[in-house]
Amino acid sequence: MKLGVIGCGNMAKAMLGGILKNEICAKEDVIATAKSEASRENARNTYGIQVTADNRSSEKCGCAGAGSKTDFL
Numbered sequence: 001m002k003l004g005v006i007g008c009g010n011m012a013k014a015m016l017g018g019i020l021k022n023e024i025c026a027k028e029d030v031i032a033t034a035k036s037e038a039s040r041e042n043a044r045n046t047y048g049i050q051v052t053a054d055n056r057s058s059e060k061c062g063c064a065g066a067g068s069k070t071d072f073l
Contacts, residue, residue: 001029004058008034008043008051016047031057 003025005012012032019025030049034040040051 001025001063002061003030003063004061005030005032006055006058008032008039013043013046016043016049020047020049031061033057 003019005016016030016032020027020030027048030047032043032047032049032051033053033055034043034051035053037053040053043049043051
């Protein structure tokens, strides 16, 4: 199953860390989004996941969750 995470802030990092560490999803099956290039690059380097600026990329996933404050969505 593909997992989409909108936002790469502290909440998303905690969720991604636990999900990947506990092998709930493979990193190849995770797509995250972030507004800033710095956040996208950090998530790519830290977790080895696909990261984009387009929140609609989560539409392709079987499960999606918000990992950022709702005023940014």
